[in-house]
Amino acid sequence: MSRTAAVPGLRIWHLVAVLSAMSAPLVIMYAFQIIDSVASPAPGALWPTGFDLNNWRFLWESVDSGRPGIWQVTFNTFVFASVTSLSVCAFSLTAAYALSRLNFPARRFFLAGLIVLHAFPTITLIIAIFIILQYLGLYDTLAGVILVKAALELPFGIWIMKGFYDTVPWEIEMAGVQDGASRFRVWWSLVLPQVQPGLAALLIISFLSGWSEFVLPLVLAPGAGAQVLATYMNAVIASETTQDFGLFKAIGMFYTRPVIVIYLIFQKRLMNIYGGGTKG
Template sequence: MSNKLLPVVTILLGLASVPLVLMYVYLLVDTFTETRAGEWLPHAFTLAHWHFLWQDLPGHPNIWAVTLNTMLFASTTTLLVVVISSAAAYTLSRMDIPLRGFFLGGVMVLHAFPTVTLLIATFLILQYVGLYDTLPGVILVKASLELPFGIWILKGFYDKVPWEIEMAAIQDGASRFRVWREIVLPLVRPALLPLGIFSFLAGWSEYLLPQVLAPGNHAQVLSVYLAGLIADDNNYDMATFKAVGLFYAAPVMILFIVFQKQLMNMYNGGNKG
């Protein structure tokens, strides 16, 4: 991009961002203030809209138990995706296994399937194995749906690692597992952190799977908790709903601010057939 156009593009992007920034500022202010009906400006500071942090809302589970469920759901999904993807992608990239092309094509096909098309089959399987309405059951389903993306991304990074490095280690007597763990895996580390972050965010924001496959309060996550607030006609409170939404979004914003540079490395690996 020309240096002359850079200030113009920056100004245009800044102007386009103004409504979004104002929306978030108003959301933050509105959760800590009281505003009279028909007025725009708040007239008093209050913490009443955040009372869900120390007092259970009527008809809803404890917010901290729900937050713990959400953290377990997102973090365990992340761990499964990163560990399994790193091993499966290495196998598809380096080893001449039977039906390798079929597996690579299958990974792409599975990634293309919308979640909603698999719900009925997934529901029946979880009921059959006794994992319906449990957090482990939803974690396994979510991790399996995220695996194709992780495998394909990491395969691109593995493809860029020179063969000579591995061959030298194997000729020196190292096993294939040791070569992968001690030599190859550190070389693709720039992809592991972004993949872990994306997997965590995918688990943190998931709504459909927990709502359908774990509807009970004991396995409820924040996305389902938030949807329950807006659907509760008996205890409807828009200000509290906004506060819970801000509470729900805070970890995502913190993760993006802290790891935004690492997230940009996600697609640097490329793909090779």
């Protein structure tokens, strides 16, 4: 019995050792990023000689006079991610319900189109999107980038929410209709609570996707007024006057903190995206 019990434990330790060895380079790189963000090592030196907060000066002063401050850029990023996630969830809730519950013409065509649109690379559409935004007068505006990002995220959101709606039994809706409730009332009071896990996961994923977006703001909103944190970091490292890798690492740490906090708090809800709605 002791040998039999010891073998699974030994296998687990082997697995932990392999995974630790594979993860070690990534952990070391993050550790050095944290150390370099609060220290200034001498040129060519591996270890820093002292503690220094000069790399975090972007929190209380402007890095470049021609660039907005970090708090304005952070606000732009928050607005971009929040409005994008709310828009995706609002449209996905209604569109996914229609695809799941209503039998309308060309329904199969719409379902197939969702998969095709989700699989289509964003970069291949960038020229067409650029022309359309210029025509609408939304180029180099935060509203234009939000509109594009939400539209590109919608196929994924609709497909995910349809899967959750499909797991909700028809009997729940039929019982509500027989009791005299309207179709909207049934959806709002009976069906929507059943798909809340999927809605919460979609909201978080859409927010994180908007928070980390780089290509769309860089191409469609290059001006300083609509700058987000991803493009702000790119401008810092690409500038000939403010090129500072210590500053770049500190801004990177500032940029990733909200993502880490959100993941630590809502990681269980994020796992619900792989499940379905709650039957009952």
